[in-house]
Every structure is written in C-alpha cells, then in structure tokens.
Amino acid sequence: MSSTRFIIVTSLSGLAALVILLQVIFGYKEGNDERQLQQLDATLQQGALYDTHLLQIAQRVAQVAQQTQDQQLKDLLERQHFQIRPSSASGAPAAPENSTTR
Numbered sequence: 001m002s003s004t005r006f007i008i009v010t011s012l013s014g015l016a017a018l019v020i021l022l023q024v025i026f027g028y029k030e031g032n033d034e035r036q037l038q039q040l041d042a043t044l045q046q047g048a049l050y051d052t053h054l055l056q057i058a059q060r061v062a063q064v065a066q067q068t069q070d071q072q073l074k075d076l077l078e079r080q081h082f083q084i085r086p087s088s089a090s091g092a093p094a095a096p097e098n099s100t101t102r
Contacts, residue, residue: 058082 001009058077065073077083 058080061073061077062082064070065077
C-alpha cells in the first residue's frame, strides 16, 4: 500500500471515529433534553391540576358565601381577585371567575 492510500484510509478512519463520537454525544444530549422535557410536562400538568383544585375551592367558598350571605367570605374572594357571578336560574351558584391574567 502506498503512503497516499495509507493517509487516505487513516484520514477516513479518523473521520468515521469522529462521526461516531459525535453521534454518541448528541444521543446523550437528546436523552437529557427528553428527560428535562418530561419533567417540565409533569410540572405543567401538576400546575393545571392545582389550578383546577383552586377553582373548585373558590367555587365552594362562593357557594357558602351566597348561602350564608357572609360578607367576609365575599371579601376574601375579592382580595384573591375572584369575581362571583350571579346565581343561575337553577339556584346553584355559578363558578367564580379568576380575573387575574395568566
């Protein structure tokens, strides 16, 4: 084998090794990014669940405030930026609306 062929084969082998190394590095980075994305998704789902629970609690407080005509509960909802909508025709209090922007 001539020295030119040896240099070409050695260079191509080095290039192949570099490509394999880059593939391993990018694969590791992709796996790490995927784990971070899953953690963020879980956090967002938990936040949405907390938001739902908060609205349910606010609705129950609004129901109690309307049933008992308790002004302090109404003031509490107002301080937390929840507005109580008027009762519906069925007599059940409507869910409070959170007037804060998200």
